[in-house]
Amino acid sequence: AQKITQTQPGMFVQEKEAVTLDCTYDTSDPSYGLFWYKQPSSGEMIFLIYQGSYDQQNATEGRYSLNFQKARKSANLVISASQLGDSAMYFCAMRERDFGNEKLTFGTGTRLTIIP
């Protein structure tokens, strides 16, 4: 079974609109972390936001927020007021925190295109 599922291979969004990128995860570990990374066409992986499984509030970083629904095992990324520079691949990832385990499992990604 896939541990991280991103069901949207591609999305087109009008500039200045908000966009939600879906991510569902599968784990039996009560302690885990969820991450979103951005990969522009230049290729580098850029860390965007983190949510811990015990965090009571949804994480926010500037225009990025993470809609964490623990019971549904979903961790959707919300980008407000999208910009042309947001066009990129977006990857959701999970770290299951067994002691000493720092492995990240990545989803297949969503390619976001912002339309002017």
Added chain:
Amino acid sequence: DAGVIQSPRHEVTEMGQEVTLRCKPISGHDYLFWYRQTMMRGLELLIYFNNNVPIDDSGMPEDRFSAKMPNASFSTLKIQPSEPRDSAVYFCASSLSAGGSYEQYFGPGTRLTVT
């Protein structure tokens, strides 16, 4: 502060040749990771180190791949002999295990082409 540094950025080699990829993690980070990204398999973790010690190498494809971390500021990933199916982008990442989210910071990657 400098981010994760990888060299070379691009490598083109012939099948059968030895390839060495290099990585300098962010100063002070105690974890180092090697990933491989391909269209077919996505982003895969190959191996990671903690305080220069390999912790999990279960993602290393086969014996042709080896990785070392002789000190806290340098790591290598070696492929010998290389094969066309090794063509991919190889990322190095580092993180700090002291509070917070322990997010991994990625280098720019090395694009490897084996002909």
